[in-house]
Amino acid sequence: MKATSVTTHNREQLASRLGREKVQKDLIFAESEKDVVQAIQWAKETGITLFPEGRGAFRTETGEVPGIRLSLERMTGVVEHSAGDLTITVQPGVTLERLQGVLQPHGQMLPLDPPWQGVTTVGGAVALARTGPKRLKNGQVRDAVLGLRVALASGKVIRTGGKVVKNVAGYDMNKLFVGSMGTLGAITECTLKLRPVPADQAVAGVAGKSWGELAVFARRLLDSPLEPSAVELVNGRVWEELFGTDTSPCGLVVGFGDEVPAVQSQLDRLHNWGKEEGLHLEEERRGDEAAGIWKRLGRLTPHHLRPAMGRFTLKLKGITLSTQTATLLEKGELSARKQELRLFQWGGLGTGISHLVLQGHREQSEQAAEWVHALRRTVEEMQGYVVVEHASDGLSSRIDLWGRKPGGFSLMKNIKSALDPEGIFPPGRFGGM
Known part of the structure; x- marks a missing residue:
């Protein structure tokens, strides 16, 4: 199906079904699963592409495909919290900050720590598979997802997984939708696995020269x-x-979370090892101050709700073997220095996930594009990937967002064709698919 543009006529058709307060010029506000299904049926009838999102903070660039955004940010209900089973079921528009607030009195938490939890929704975190530095211990998003409800392009709503931790019924369909960026369906409900909040947490900063x-x-x-x-x-x-x-x-930022004696013991061991290696444990934070360090790190990640005026911002994610993280960061630093660009970068030495945030004036856009191309060549020679997650001031039109295709790309395209043969959900949003 060829994507078509929204017109006053077909927008009025949708408003008559959902209510005028839910339909704006370029945005649909769904307040229930029924609204989502009706929006999908309308898209099938009109040939208009739907772009599912939460609050749109980490909206993915998709080119010039016409369509309309389907916002799930008003779907904020907590459906069920089974504290004894360490599980919770919520609608997709609940922000992570609000969810953690609901869980805190029970001494529980959702073990996901992506940046900007005040604007990152549960559905957005799942659809984008967004994690933070504590991915090393807490695992990936798919490890926290027990079950989903998803509205497909056919208008049918399916349930994947279940509501209990031990669920072995058939294929693990959750993994199909986690990280699919809304290209296969719209998530309308999430059942998540919880963990107890650790009694203590600490951050240690180890300063280094190389x-x-x-x-x-x-x-x-x-x-x-x-x-x-x-x-x-x-x-x-x-x-x-x-x-x-x-x-x-440069420096190493190490986090611990456990019982108080266990955290102190690990800090002492780290301090002693640093002395043996000739390194200095220069900074140490505990409790809320440690949590503040991770929050500050997250705030270095740009998002679309906070545009930078007069400057461009570029955010890349590098994916390599964990043993190659230091090489990627060193190459990025040297190249940015050569181009006289301002670079903030950090990378997980246990995960192989690196983040690079480049800032500069608009007249430096050409240097920024050259920097991306040079870095990507280096990383792809290591059989890794560099993906553009955020690009402002028209940079997205000058830079390949995805780079080389991931393994199994043809299989992914076949799955997309099978679940969304008419192209109801956005093409190009995931891997250029």
Whole structure:
């Protein structure tokens, strides 16, 4: 089906079904699963593409395909919280901040820590598979998802998984929709696995002079019996944002979360190892101050609800073997310095996920594009990937957002064709598919 544009006539058709307060010029506000299904049926009839989203903070660039956004941000209900089973079922528009607030009195938490939890919705986190530095200990988004309700392009609503932790019925369909970016259906309900809130948490900052020496030290930590919640290698600009000092060209930020004696024991071990390696454990934060470090790191990630005026912002995600993280960051730093661009970057030495945020004036857009191309060539030579997650000021039209195709790309296209043969949901939003 060829995508068509929204007109006054077909918008009026939808408003007569949903109510005028739910339909704007380029946005549909769904308030229930029934609204989502009606919007899909309308899209089938009119040939208009739907772009499912939460609050649109991390909206993905999709090119010039005409269509209308389907916002689920008004679907904010907590359907069921089974505290004894450590599970909760919610609608997709609930923000992570609000959900964690609901769970906090029960001493429980959702083990997901993507940035900007005040605007990141549960459905958005699931659809984009967004995680944070504590992915090292807490796992991926799909590890926290027990079940979903999804409205398909046919208008049919399906349930994947279940509402209990032990669920082994057939194929794990959850993984099909986690990270699919709304290209296969609109998530209308999420059942999630919870964890107890750790009694204590700490962050240690290990200052270093080179990427290599910190990577070697981190490998000793990761190969040990210690259980860090996060091990992030950061450049000097990020170190300054986190700790307020500019004494280090790069650093290692290590997190722990456990009972108080266990956290203290691990900090002591880290301190002693640092002395042995000639490194200095320069910073230490506990409790709320430790949580604040991770929040500050998350705030370095740009989003569409907070545009930068007069400057461009570019956010890349690098995916490599965890042993290659330091190499990726070092290459990114050297290249940005050569182009005289402002770069904030950090990467998980246990996960292989790196984040690079480039800032500059509009007249530096050409240098930014060259920087992306050079970095991507280097990373793809390592058999890794570089994906553009955010691009402002028209940069998205000058840069390939995805780079080389992922393994199994043809299989993904076949799944998309089978579930959405008429192209109701956005093409190009995931891997260029």
